[in-house]
Amino acid sequence: MRNSDSDFLWIHLLVSGVFLVIGLHIWINPPKDMDIPTGLNLPISINPKLNIDVWTEFHRYAGKIMSIVSLIPLVLGVCLNLILPIEQLSSTKLTGLNLALLLVTSYFIVITTMIMMETHMTKTFDKKGNRKENDLNS
Numbered sequence: 001m002r003n004s005d006s007d008f009l010w011i012h013l014l015v016s017g018v019f020l021v022i023g024l025h026i027w028i029n030p031p032k033d034m035d036i037p038t039g040l041n042l043p044i045s046i047n048p049k050l051n052i053d054v055w056t057e058f059h060r061y062a063g064k065i066m067s068i069v070s071l072i073p074l075v076l077g078v079c080l081n082l083i084l085p086i087e088q089l090s091s092t093k094l095t096g097l098n099l100a101l102l103l104v105t106s107y108f109i110v111i112t113t114m115i116m117m118e119t120h121m122t123k124t125f126d127k128k129g130n131r132k133e134n135d136l137n138s
Contacts, residue, residue, distance in 0.1 A: 011102065012078075012101065016105060019066055027062075065120075066109065
């Protein structure tokens with residue numbers, strides 16, 4: 001394995017690992033203060049700053065989803081680097097492939113998290129930030 005091959009593997013692990021660590025941190029320890037500019041702000045239909053219940057649920061679920069979703073490209077990246085005969089690719093093609101995979105990985109994690117957050121929040125809360133009746137029993 002050439003150095004550029006192993007470098008890409010480490011960069012791929014780093015990118016997915018950063019999303020994993022951020023997701024775990026938000027899941028386990030959601031921000032408590034809604035007035036500071038930390039926390040996630042996504043363009044969803046329910047504003048996470050409506051009340052502390054919405055804020056906490058939003059961040060816990062976002063962290064959980066981000067952690068789970070970041071594991072997928074992490075595992076796929078390792079498997080692809082171990083299975084595919086990368087040595088046969090030219091360095092130019094390899095660099096383009098590596099950058100494309102990193103971009104796809106990052107976009108996949110962010111977009112999947114946003115879609116799942118929108119779905120979860122609209123199922124759990126109404127527009128005013130009150131829990132829906134069907135969620136109170138769960």
